[in-house]
Amino acid sequence: MACRLWARQGSASPVMQSLADVIVALEEWLRSTPITLVALWIQKTPVSAFVDEHAWVEPSIQSLHILTLSMLFGSVLMINLRILGRAGRSRTMVQTVQRFMPVVWWSLLVMVISGLGLILGDVVRNFTSPIFWGKMILVALAALLSLGFQSSVLRDPAFWESPGARRAVARAAAVVATLLWCAIMVAGRFIAFAPT
């Protein structure tokens, strides 16, 4: 599936094909860097071999990864719906943040740990995948935005409750945050479709 997807020229739309070409070029560059040697070294460690040799490990870690993602995304959605005025109207922004942000942080921690387990399943494939690094950048961005959002709400709750123009900024931030997590999920799924 993976190889076929990118190798079959002409049958995809021109946009998709040019995007695939960029990703393939980036991947070739990544392969030429010392990152490949680092990946090969990690792949030979006993932990990596354990994930590789036991068939039940990878689907189990993936299920854990998806279930924690559900907890995270559910919380992100409830917070952002509150900002958009479509949920939790009886609660203040501070109460909403106090209810859901701890779930976001704990889920993120479990996802980083289970994510490390998933990387070990095929270190070279992940470390030489531009989509993988793109996803890591997006995750770092989402974590920074969440941190900024949380401190902003606790410092200046009025901004997030206020009407008018300031509220438009808050609303836009809520939509962007939700789309950012969707983009992270798209990238996560497409690591598996990248060339090997």
Place this chain on the structure above:
Amino acid sequence: MDLQGIGRALEATPVGDFVASSLWTFPIVETVHVIALVTVIGTIAVVDLRLLGWGSRPCAVTEIAGDALPWTWGAFALAAITGTLMFVSKAHIYVQVPWFWLKMAAMLLAGINMAVFHFFTWRSVPRWDIGREVPVAGKVAAGLSLLFWVLVVCFGRKIGFVLGVYE
């Protein structure tokens, strides 16, 4: 006609043929399926955890349910559509995979659990909507709901790993 025969007939339909033969369709459909199912389980968990008393306690149960469940249903419709698209593209393979049937069984149990909760326990919700302990039946339904959806994800993920064996 046996199950595999029905499966092959489904694959021959224009929809099945389109998903199977188009380069990007299956990966895109699968990605939408993941985003949809994550939304289903994430929003259901918000309600289930409230029923279990592990979050959102100061909020009325009806308010939490009203906020979260429309998203659950919308996302479920999307997951069902994308799931069906994936199924019809390889139907004769899916019907041979035990994990596929286990996933369907877990979803059926989740549906029965939800129906029982909705038609019996939910009728008394005005009495325990806010500031009161949720009745045991409600807590059991919430626990079972979380359990069944965890199983749906675990079985679902296993399908992807074993599909190749049956091709």
